[in-house]
Amino acid sequence: xxxxxxxxxxxxxxxxxxxxxxxxxxxxxxxxDSNSSFLARELRAIGVTLRQVIVIPDELDLIGNxxxxxxxxxxxxxxxxxxxPTHDDITMEGVAHGLGRRVIRHPILEGKLREYSASRATNDxxxxxxxxxxxxxLLSLDTLRFPTVKIKNVYILPGIPEILQQKFxxxxxxxxxxxxxxxxxxxxxxxxxIAAYLNExxxxxxxxxxxxxxxxxxxxxxxxxxxxxxxxxxxxxAFAHLMNLLAPGGVVKTEG
Amino acid sequence: xxxxxxxxxxxxxxxxxxxxxxxxxxxxxxxxDSNSSFLARELRAIGVTLRQVIVIPDELDLIGNxxxxxxxxxxxxxxxxxxxPTHDDITMEGVAHGLGRRVIRHPILEGKLREYSASRATNDxxxxxxxxxxxxxLLSLDTLRFPTVKIKNVYILPGIPEILQQKFxxxxxxxxxxxxxxxxxxxxxxxxxIAAYLNExxxxxxxxxxxxxxxxxxxxxxxxxxxxxxxxxxxxxAFAHLMNLLAPGGVVKTEG
Numbered sequence: 001x002x003x004x005x006x007x008x009x010x011x012x013x014x015x016x017x018x019x020x021x022x023x024x025x026x027x028x029x030x031x032x033d034s035n036s037s038f039l040a041r042e043l044r045a046i047g048v049t050l051r052q053v054i055v056i057p058d059e060l061d062l063i064g065n066x067x068x069x070x071x072x073x074x075x076x077x078x079x080x081x082x083x084x085p086t087h088d089d090i091t092m093e094g095v096a097h098g099l100g101r102r103v104i105r106h107p108i109l110e111g112k113l114r115e116y117s118a119s120r121a122t123n124d125x126x127x128x129x130x131x132x133x134x135x136x137x138l139l140s141l142d143t144l145r146f147p148t149v150k151i152k153n154v155y156i157l158p159g160i161p162e163i164l165q166q167k168f169x170x171x172x173x174x175x176x177x178x179x180x181x182x183x184x185x186x187x188x189x190x191x192x193x194i195a196a197y198l199n200e201x202x203x204x205x206x207x208x209x210x211x212x213x214x215x216x217x218x219x220x221x222x223x224x225x226x227x228x229x230x231x232x233x234x235x236x237x238a239f240a241h242l243m244n245l246l247a248p249g250g251v252v253k254t255e256g
Numbered sequence: 257x258x259x260x261x262x263x264x265x266x267x268x269x270x271x272x273x274x275x276x277x278x279x280x281x282x283x284x285x286x287x288x289d290s291n292s293s294f295l296a297r298e299l300r301a302i303g304v305t306l307r308q309v310i311v312i313p314d315e316l317d318l319i320g321n322x323x324x325x326x327x328x329x330x331x332x333x334x335x336x337x338x339x340x341p342t343h344d345d346i347t348m349e350g351v352a353h354g355l356g357r358r359v360i361r362h363p364i365l366e367g368k369l370r371e372y373s374a375s376r377a378t379n380d381x382x383x384x385x386x387x388x389x390x391x392x393x394l395l396s397l398d399t400l401r402f403p404t405v406k407i408k409n410v411y412i413l414p415g416i417p418e419i420l421q422q423k424f425x426x427x428x429x430x431x432x433x434x435x436x437x438x439x440x441x442x443x444x445x446x447x448x449x450i451a452a453y454l455n456e457x458x459x460x461x462x463x464x465x466x467x468x469x470x471x472x473x474x475x476x477x478x479x480x481x482x483x484x485x486x487x488x489x490x491x492x493x494a495f496a497h498l499m500n501l502l503a504p505g506g507v508v509k510t511e512g
Contacts, residue, residue: 195381
């Protein structure tokens with residue numbers, strides 16, 4: 001059984017994350033990135049705090065510098081994109097470069113690729129997909145068709161959404177942190193009309209994560225207010241406090 | 257009439273851009289950012305090269321440091337979010353902080369806000385929307401309901417997509433750069449099967465922007481290959497070169 005101090009520590013266990021989206025196709029507007037919003041929702045649901053998302057082009061030095069920077073700043077780093085067989089797939093090299101590792105051809109990945117290539121030619125480009133930063137771990141080796149490559153705290157995921165999702169879902173249990181508790185108030189008042197109440201609530205509950213999101217042209221409400229904390233009692237008390245301040249007729253509905 | 261040298265210079269006129277998305281709601285997965293993909297498409301269409309997108313939380317120092325960094329790196333910087341009347345709307349302060357300016361209450365914006373507030377109470381929170389970094393310019397003052405705030409090369413846009421779009425569309429003519437020419441090849445071959453042809457094309461056309469995007473479970477094609485350049489002849493020659501290398505039955509269709 002945990003003592004009070006330990007259980008508080010447990011409650012405060014908090015993992016941070018950063019996402020590096022690698023791909024000219026996003027920056028040039030040819031593809032809409034859906035991977036960062038998928039990961040944002042998934043990470044939130046398991047209590048991991050996503051701190052930054054960055055989208056960068058397929059350039060070696062930029063990938064290396066960005067990944068090193070994120071590796072130093074956050075507990076978990078997820079990259080997306082640039083892991084296929086073509087000239088613009090340089091994520092493995094970029095990550096290796098950023099973390100001061102060489103690139104090696106991994107014998108297990110090489111074996112997997114040869115096994116799967118029965119139906120098509122094995123060439124240099126294809127086998128490039130067995131290249132990883134030296135010292136990388138292979139995760140979900142027995143459960144996925146192709147394992148996920150991890151080096152230090154960096155999880156290297158592909159850009160294709162279906163495969164990224166599959167790989168993340170196979171990983172996520174190990175990241176489960178204490179959850180966020182969320183309560184939502186929808187109001188028909190203007191944002192400027194409730195700002196003072198939000199400020200007053202924050203004075204009483206300084207640790208509250210309080211968001212205020214106006215919606216245009218919605219017949220149902222004008223502002224969605226979100227209250228969050230990892231401490232359930234705290235968020236419920238803050239919610240009650242704010243509800244008391246808001247005009248009774250001003251609240252359209254609540255959630256959570 | 258331009259000489260050869262001048263017209264080359266003209267062709268190479270190139271503006272770079274960075275986008276800073278400010279908002280906890282994106283990072284916590286509560287809202288999907290559509291502003292960066294809108295701006296990516298719009299910028300591409302007018303020939304501006306988007307170099308980076310970053311999503312950061314509503315934190316003063318982080319906003320300041322990120323905006324200063326982007327201001328130094330890129331010709332144009334667009335921020336999105338954090339410009340309303342509530343406690344978490346700290347973009348103006350963050351940008352001012354990052355660029356070494358004070359925050360002042362702008363008399364013209366103050367006047368606009370008072371004019372629009374006939375139907376609702378004017379309070380401190382509401383009037384906060386007249387605060388801007390000292391020295392900021394007001395753009396589209398006569399055409400938009402509320403002008404766009406610009407300081408140095410930083411354009412401060414709101415997070416609400418409808419308003420951001422309206423503001424950007426009112427601005428974009430001044431950014432028109434030389435356009436990109438795009439040609440697309442859809443192939444039913446695997447990416448590893450065409451990688452060598454892509455590499456060979458790049459050897460002959462090293463300045464080509466060449467992208468290769470596999471699609472899963474699409475009955476029509478396996479890989480979409482994009483060829484781009486600001487030089488139309490160059491991209492057409494590279495396209496002809498690559499088409500010659502690809503197996504005739506392997507090309508499903510082309511565009512551009």
